[in-house]
Amino acid sequence: MNAPLRFHPRTPDSSYADLVQDAVVDPSLYTDPAIFEAEMDKIFYKTWVWVGHESEIRNPGDFKTAQIGRQPVIVVRDKGGKINVLENRCRHRGATVCEKHKGNATGFTCPYHSWSYGLDGKLRGLPYPEGYEDVVEKADLPLQSLRVGAYGGMIFASFKQDIEPLEDFLGHARHWIDLFMKQGAGFPIKVQGEHKFSFKGNWKIQLENTTDGYHFPVVHKTFLSSVDAETSEMLSFMTDDQSITRSLGNGHSVMIMVPEHVDLDVDDGSEQLQERFSHIIDELSKTMPPEQVRRIVRSLHGAGFNLNLFPNVAMSMSFFRVLHPVSVSETQIRHVALGMDGGPEIANRERLRIHEHFQGPFGFGSPDDAEAWERVQAGSNAGRNVPILVNRGLNREWVDDNGDKVSHSTDETGMREAYAQWKKMMEQ
Amino acid sequence: MSENLQGIPEPMAKAIAFIWKEAELLDRKDYAAWQDLWIDDGFYVVPIDPETTDFAATLNYAYDNAHMRKIRIERLTSGYAMSAVDAATTVRTVSRFVPVHLSAELVEITSAQVLVGYKRQQHTLFVGNLTHRIRFTPQGPKLEQKVIRLVNSMDSLNALGFLL
Numbered sequence: 001m002n003a004p005l006r007f008h009p010r011t012p013d014s015s016y017a018d019l020v021q022d023a024v025v026d027p028s029l030y031t032d033p034a035i036f037e038a039e040m041d042k043i044f045y046k047t048w049v050w051v052g053h054e055s056e057i058r059n060p061g062d063f064k065t066a067q068i069g070r071q072p073v074i075v076v077r078d079k080g081g082k083i084n085v086l087e088n089r090c091r092h093r094g095a096t097v098c099e100k101h102k103g104n105a106t107g108f109t110c111p112y113h114s115w116s117y118g119l120d121g122k123l124r125g126l127p128y129p130e131g132y133e134d135v136v137e138k139a140d141l142p143l144q145s146l147r148v149g150a151y152g153g154m155i156f157a158s159f160k161q162d163i164e165p166l167e168d169f170l171g172h173a174r175h176w177i178d179l180f181m182k183q184g185a186g187f188p189i190k191v192q193g194e195h196k197f198s199f200k201g202n203w204k205i206q207l208e209n210t211t212d213g214y215h216f217p218v219v220h221k222t223f224l225s226s227v228d229a230e231t232s233e234m235l236s237f238m239t240d241d242q243s244i245t246r247s248l249g250n251g252h253s254v255m256i257m258v259p260e261h262v263d264l265d266v267d268d269g270s271e272q273l274q275e276r277f278s279h280i281i282d283e284l285s286k287t288m289p290p291e292q293v294r295r296i297v298r299s300l301h302g303a304g305f306n307l308n309l310f311p312n313v314a315m316s317m318s319f320f321r322v323l324h325p326v327s328v329s330e331t332q333i334r335h336v337a338l339g340m341d342g343g344p345e346i347a348n349r350e351r352l353r354i355h356e357h358f359q360g361p362f363g364f365g366s367p368d369d370a371e372a373w374e375r376v377q378a379g380s381n382a383g384r385n386v387p388i389l390v391n392r393g394l395n396r397e398w399v400d401d402n403g404d405k406v407s408h409s410t411d412e413t414g415m416r417e418a419y420a421q422w423k424k425m426m427e428q
Numbered sequence: 429m430s431e432n433l434q435g436i437p438e439p440m441a442k443a444i445a446f447i448w449k450e451a452e453l454l455d456r457k458d459y460a461a462w463q464d465l466w467i468d469d470g471f472y473v474v475p476i477d478p479e480t481t482d483f484a485a486t487l488n489y490a491y492d493n494a495h496m497r498k499i500r501i502e503r504l505t506s507g508y509a510m511s512a513v514d515a516a517t518t519v520r521t522v523s524r525f526v527p528v529h530l531s532a533e534l535v536e537i538t539s540a541q542v543l544v545g546y547k548r549q550q551h552t553l554f555v556g557n558l559t560h561r562i563r564f565t566p567q568g569p570k571l572e573q574k575v576i577r578l579v580n581s582m583d584s585l586n587a588l589g590f591l592l
Contacts, residue, residue, distance in 0.1 A: 192487055193486060193487030196583060197585050221508045222503040222508050225502075225506070225508075226499040226500075226502065332584045352486070352487050352488075356487065356489070357496075361585040361586060362474055362489040362588050366587060367511035367588060368509055370587035371514060371587070378548075
């Protein structure tokens with residue numbers, strides 16, 4: 001007999017945490033501006049948020065700008081090689097001190113009154129200082145620094161200075177970050193560019209999507225019919241028992257779509273390299289041994305899984321998906337293309353073409369995702385007492401020895417993990 | 429009827445007429461007819477980096493050879509891509525033509541495109557500089573390369589269910 005669906009609609013007495021119930025979610029999580037504001041304070045300004053990859057700021061003085069919630073920050077490598085994440089806000093009257101997406105600088109100077117700051121955030125100089133004698137000490141007015149942590153080249157920052165160590169926050173996800181980076185095939189991973197696009201919908205709709213195997217053959221039917229049969233077959237995980245989703249704690253989860261590519265160092269030799277890559281195989285074989293050619297070509301589609309890290313980044317097969325909440329009903333997404341740092345150019349270019357094929361506002365995949373997400377945002381305004389369901393696969397979910405909950409990749413175990421973390425953070 | 433516009437060299441006048449015809453086909457979403465405007469080894473490019481000319485070495489929004497154009501059009505016209513089924517209605521204006529290269533065989537011409545898409549009670553602007561390279565063949569003028577440099581290519585775009 002089917003279990004009845006239990007849902008307690010929101011009342012004036014409901015706390016935010018009450019809105020995430022047993023595998024169902026109140027639709028106001030997508031639509032209530034007050035919840036969005038609370039999420040900024042309780043989640044985005046309290047936890048570790050991904051801000052960049054080390055390859056983006058390779059040399060001293062290299063910087064990129066980023067956003068954490070509504071707050072602009074600068075991610076910069078200082079002269080000593082240390083990575084700093086600084087609030088992008090002059091200590092005088094609040095203007096941003098840097099408006100470029102990325103670059104190399106010796107410091108940052110506010111355009112308003114020329115207060116200048118070092119790469120470590122220290123206030124170096126201010127013009128006509130006589131008006132500040134006995135008024136301020138420069139040492140008291142650096143650009144504010146965030147806590148910074150890095151793992152596997154992934155840079156995270158937090159406004160919460162006494163936050164738990166990044167390694168603890170990532171927990172079981174660290175193993176999967178290690179596996180993900182193996183797509184460098186012996187080379188370090190580097191960022192090769194990014195697509196940015198916006199959709200009119202709540203950020204959690206995107207957070208859910210990277211662990212939503214269920215939508216893939218429906219929404220991405222035209223992508224699947226546009227690729228070669230081998231790639232299409234590689235992505236046909238709907239009824240594959242080896243294709244599973246794992247909750248990893250702290251809101252993180254992993255969804256395995258291509259089990260044979262989970263650990264790219266493991267190769268039993270049975271996999272036929274895809275015909276579409278024959279021109280690359282021919283070219284690489286001129287200078288590389290067959291094992292290395294095979295290792296690189298098997299990695300061109302990336303790792304065989306999506307690692308969803310709460311709250312804002314996913315390591316999704318061959319790219320990073322980064323979400324940035326703009327308002328309760330608008331989200332920006334970046335799809336960061338990856339390559340092999342120092343690896344063969346022909347293979348890196350192929351990775352760019354694979355990225356362009358699916359990702360971004362002009363890709364064969366992302367626009368259909370965005371359309372679905374905007375429909376969720378629009379539709380969830382109807383039926384205020386009707387829950388959003390994240391209960392798929394509850395009937396077959398099991399707990400592994402290490403405590404991970406496991407189910408099929410088309411199940412909503414990863415979403416339940418993310419909402420459990422949301423609930424935990426929102427009730428603090 | 430003469431193909432000459434007053435004071436405009438004939439190859440440029442022919443190219444402008446061709447570009448306007450292309451714009452009308454795209455607004456009408458007659459992608460099958462648009463596909464026939466191309467020579468086989470032509471490239472349709474929507475770059476991200478505003479400076480790059482080495483499109484193969486950089487990440488683009490679109491970098492379509494004949495195969496990619498073909499499967500892109502199959503996708504847009506299949507009836508199964510929901511972003512294309514519900515694509516914005518578009519009206520585009522192409523003007524401010526400046527010749528880069530003019531000869532009887534080949535014209536390269538830059539222009540400004542202001543495209544307005546309308547969808548779900550909202551108008552969205554897609555504004556960019558175009559470069560068309562048009563080769564005059566025995567079968568008539570054909571597109572050899574079209575590059576669309578959106579003014580906001582480095583920033584966040586709305587997802588597209590149509591061609592620029």
